[in-house]
Amino acid sequence: MATIIRTVHWTFLSSPETALPLLSAAVEKTDFSVVSASSDSIVIDVPRAMMKNRWAATITGTITPTATGTDILWAVDGLGNKHYEHLVTIAEGLPEGSLYDHGIPEAVSKVALKIFGRKEIRHLANILDGGEKVHAIGVGTLSNKTGIVALTDRRLLFLEKSLMAEDLVDFSLSSIGAMSLGKKMGGETLTITHSGTAAVITTLGHGQGDGIARKFRELKDKPATSTADTPRVADPIEQIERLSGLRDKGILSEEEFQQQKAQLLARM
Structure with missing residues (x-):
């Protein structure tokens, strides 16, 4: 039986050095496990669970640092129809405000x-x-x-x-x-x-x-300000407010907050 691959895009509002420990901690709260993790990728194993009507799956994340955070492009490879639900389960274990919430x-x-x-x-x-x-x-x-x-x-x-x-x-x-x-x-x-x-x-x-x-x-x-090939950039003030919330919760250090804040202000 052929597996199905679904792709999902996440944006962490913090650097990879902060995002990856948060992600690993979220996985630990589930019955999934981190198979490997590096600065540019992470692989998560989802075991077969008959009681949960869940097929086994492999989740591979490609990590890309950005000027304002960390992009992760997920590829969920497995049978069944719970590909998105696997990532929902992981997201449930992340602190509020860790990810760009799309409004x-x-x-x-x-x-x-x-x-x-x-x-x-x-x-x-x-x-x-x-x-x-x-x-x-x-x-x-x-x-x-x-x-x-x-x-x-x-x-x-x-x-x-x-x-x-x-x-x-x-x-x-x-x-x-x-x-x-x-x-x-x-x-x-x-x-x-x-x-x-x-x-x-x-x-x-x-x-x-x-x-x-x-x-x-x-x-x-509204007049078009971008083309279909140009992704929308989140409002810098909105991102600074979210980063401030992460700092207040202890997720970001003051140094990380000030560094990313300066980068955002430079774009305005």
Whole structure:
């Protein structure tokens, strides 16, 4: 039986010297194990667990230091459909604020996502590209499936709720011709016109569809400042605030904080 490989991008808001011990400590909290680790890669073994309905897998991370932190490109190789869930499990063991959060907590704070838990929200981060930011979020139904609806600076995506399914539908902002809001007894609806066809997302909570539609219009009206080949760079002030939080928690030393702060300020 052929294995499946999934790739995921993480950005630590600290240097590799700080990020790797945090990552190793997070793995120790699971039943996974670190097979090898160096300055440029880390390999994690996920054992077969019949009681958890989990196949064995190998997770390989390619580590790249950046001016503001550490990028890790993960490749999860294994059978079954829990590839993303393996990384969610590891992320659960990391201190809050260790990773670039793609703006997800801020977007979630503006709406009620009562049927979603912490793992489902962390799962969303795993399918986002490096630097991609979520501007609005909701819970709705598409093709009789319930999932997270998220508008980023690059696309509108629908991610089925179940970690088991990993079903993803997305529409690039450039392909969306129009987005209209409707209201029914069961909640708000969004009709997305794209490439000559239409998709309808229903049962969105009060204000969720409206928030997504409003932010979509803002993004479409904003002049393009980058090309598809240029990743979005996180706001330096936002990153400094996150680094300050890591310093306050003892994750970063004062010297590391000041060094990375200076690098961020130099970019402004």
